[in-house]
Amino acid sequence: MEKQLHLLAMFLWVNLLMWGVSAGTEKVVERKAAEKEISAVGDPGMERDGLRVAFEAWNFCNEVAYEAPGMGSPRAADCFDIANSTLIHKVSEADNRLGIGQSFKGLTLNALHSPDLYAVEKELYLGSLCEVSENSKPWHFWMVMLKNGNFDTRTSWCPENGRFVPPFTTTRFPCFGEGCMNQPTFNHQPTQLLGDGTMRGWFNGTYDLDSDIGKGLDNISFYEVVWEKKLASGSWVFKHKLKTSKKYPWLMLYLRADATKGFSGGYHYETRGMLNTLPESDFKVRFTLDVKKGGGPKSQFYLIDIGSCWKNNGKPCDGDVLTDVTRYSEMIVNPDVPDWCSPTALGNCPPYHITPDNKKIYRNDTANFPYGAYHYYCAPGNAKHLEEPVSLCDPYSNPQAQEIVQLLPHPIWAEYGYPTEKGQGWVGDPRTWVLDTGGLASRLYFYQVLRITYLRTRYCEIILFLVDRLWLFFQFQDPDTPPAKRIWTSIDMGTEIFVSDKDEEAEWTLSDFDVLLM
Numbered sequence: 059m060e061k062q063l064h065l066l067a068m069f070l071w072v073n074l075l076m077w078g079v080s081a082g083t084e085k086v087v088e089r090k091a092a093e094k095e096i097s098a099v100g101d102p103g104m105e106r107d108g109l110r111v112a113f114e115a116w117n118f119c120n121e122v123a124y125e126a127p128g129m130g131s132p133r134a135a136d137c138f139d140i141a142n143s144t145l146i147h148k149v150s151e152a153d154n155r156l157g158i159g160q161s162f163k164g165l166t167l168n169a170l171h172s173p174d175l176y177a178v179e180k181e182l183y184l185g186s187l188c189e190v191s192e193n194s195k196p197w198h199f200w201m202v203m204l205k206n207g208n209f210d211t212r213t214s215w216c217p218e219n220g221r222f223v224p225p226f227t228t229t230r231f232p233c234f235g236e237g238c239m240n241q242p243t244f245n246h247q248p249t250q251l252l253g254d255g256t257m258r259g260w261f262n263g264t265y266d267l268d269s270d271i272g273k274g275l276d277n278i279s280f281y282e283v284v285w286e287k288k289l290a291s292g293s294w295v296f297k298h299k300l301k302t303s304k305k306y307p308w309l310m311l312y313l314r315a316d317a318t319k320g321f322s323g324g325y326h327y328e329t330r331g332m333l334n335t336l337p338e339s340d341f342k343v344r345f346t347l348d349v350k351k352g353g354g355p356k357s358q359f360y361l362i363d364i365g366s367c368w369k370n371n372g373k374p375c376d377g378d379v380l381t382d383v384t385r386y387s388e389m390i391v392n393p394d395v396p397d398w399c400s401p402t403a404l405g406n407c408p409p410y411h412i413t414p415d416n417k418k419i420y421r422n423d424t425a426n427f428p429y430g431a432y433h434y435y436c437a438p439g440n441a442k443h444l445e446e447p448v449s450l451c452d453p454y455s456n457p458q459a460q461e462i463v464q465l466l467p468h469p470i471w472a473e474y475g476y477p478t479e480k481g482q483g484w485v486g487d488p489r490t491w492v493l494d495t496g497g498l499a500s501r502l503y504f505y506q507v508l509r510i511t512y513l514r515t516r517y518c519e520i521i522l523f524l525v526d527r528l529w530l531f532f533q534f535q536d537p538d539t540p541p542a543k544r545i546w547t548s549i550d551m552g553t554e555i556f557v558s559d560k561d562e563e564a565e566w567t568l569s570d571f572d573v574l575l576m
């Protein structure tokens with residue numbers, strides 16, 4: 059009887075093993091065949107001639123607060139189709155200039171005189187004009203996002219972890235005085251087809267409302283995105299410029315692929331975008347980045363920034379700013395940005411690191427923890443069971459609490475195709491990246507992970523194969539709450555020039571952007 063059982067066990071074991079092996083090889087073949095087709099974005103590789111690009115400007119807490127005079131609400135778009143070598147624009151300049159007090163199709167009465175709500179509904183309206191619905195997964199546009207980091211704490215415009223706060227004074231945030239949280243000017247050249255077959259258009263402007271950018275950029279802030287493409291070939295190339303000034307020392311400029319519906323990272327309203335399938339753990343991000351000017355030592359250039367939102371109990375965000383938490387992870391490629399996380403500053407490190415083969419290394423394990431791989435970790439301000447020591451994220455710069463995991467180039471990231479040495483991908487080293495962002499992101503620490511059920515076994519391959527598949531499930535098991543499903547609603551590249559003491563300028567081009575589902 060015992061022997062029979064033993065034989066039965068052997069039989070099952072071999073069968074499982076065979077099944078594991080064949081499932082494994084099938085998957086590889088399948089991937090090879092499918093890799094090209096399955097894209098999570100509406101415009102794979104930025105190759106579609108009929109471009110869809112939009113613009114949004116955010117104040118310190120991702121709102122508008124008030125519009126710049128004569129500029130309308132800070133949402134705009136450039137979208138066109140091509141027929142017979144003619145660009146047929148879908149969005150008029152009158153649409154782009156729409157601002158509070160002016161009605162448009164679908165605008166609710168509530169939003170008519172509220173700059174914050176108006177911008178949200180204007181984005182949906184522009185989305186409706188730009189929408190491409192060739193199949194069942196409509197999509198809208200790439201999003202150029204510009205953010206001013208000035209914060210006037212005497213205004214009560216930004217809540218603290220989602221909670222209203224009365225005016226207060228502090229020197230923690232840059233602000234030159236009344237009006238420091240203003241929106242920028244906005245100039246737009248709608249895309250044109252030039253004689254040599256190049257299509258070209260741009261957005262630009264400044265936060266220094268009283269200056270004239272036509273007369274030179276000395277001492278004033280500036281942003282610009284120019285897009286170019288040869289008709290019927292290659293990718294759109296987006297050329298970015300961002301310049302800080304004394305009055306505007308903290309600026310951010312990104313090109314984002316946002317979710318086509320629902321909330322995208324950093325936002326608590328319905329948005330429009332490019333990701334018509336939301337990536338989870340099995341995805342790669344491909345793009346070409348050429349950084350021409352770095353933007354100085356404070357420029358936290360994000361090779362890639364991913365954003366999402368889920369609550370500390372693992373549930374998806376629902377717009378309740380008191381319990382929603384924005385989650386970001388960013389790979390910073392500026393070699394001048396130091397690793398704040400270190401054996402003597404554990405509070406700037408995540409509680410642990412997980413290796414590609416799913417081993418957990420605690421940050422107090424000084425012999426093994428990869429301190430140099432982390433710039434900074436900060437925890438959500440509304441978390442209840444934090445492990446000390448800990449840094450809390452800035453409570454004001456999002457509409458709700460946030461959690462941020464910032465990475466630096468390090469050999470530990472090699473497995474995922476991320477930069478392994480300082481300087482890779484930086485000025486003078488343009489590259490086309492294929493990043494296993496899904497694999498890396500599924501192994502990053504995010505708050506809520508209180509306990510890991512780690513299966514150990516001597517029965518190697520087959521068990522490891524199963525563990526690999528069960529891993530994601532167990533990894534986020536928490537004694538009290540079901541695991542958060544990490545669904546990434548925003549993927550972007552660009553820079554955050556973080557409170558620079560002198561005028562700095564960054565310049566880069568981005569092309570071939572794609573999100574590939576595996």
Ligand SMILES: *[C@@H]1O[C@H](CO)[C@@H](O)[C@H](O)[C@H]1NC(C)=O
Pocket residue numbers: 141142
């Ligand atoms: C495209 O251009 C050709 C030649 O100019 C013309 O005959 C044709 O009618 C045009 N088609 C459309 C759809 O406008």
Ligand SMILES: *[C@@H]1O[C@H](CO)[C@@H](O)[C@H](O)[C@H]1NC(C)=O
Pocket residue numbers: 245246262263271272282
């Ligand atoms: C930015 O926009 C202005 C105003 O339309 C235009 O004159 C200028 O050429 C653009 N580019 C730069 C670099 O200023």
Ligand SMILES: *[C@@H]1O[C@H](CO)[C@@H](O)[C@H](O)[C@H]1NC(C)=O
Pocket residue numbers: 276277
């Ligand atoms: C810019 O500021 C510097 C220092 O304050 C000053 O010397 C220079 O003249 C200014 N340039 C312009 C064009 O205003």
Ligand SMILES: *[C@@H]1O[C@H](CO)[C@@H](O)[C@H](O)[C@H]1NC(C)=O
Pocket residue numbers: 420422423445
């Ligand atoms: C390291 O940290 C872990 C988790 O916080 C803890 O269980 C362990 O006791 C610590 N080890 C040392 C040597 O302090």
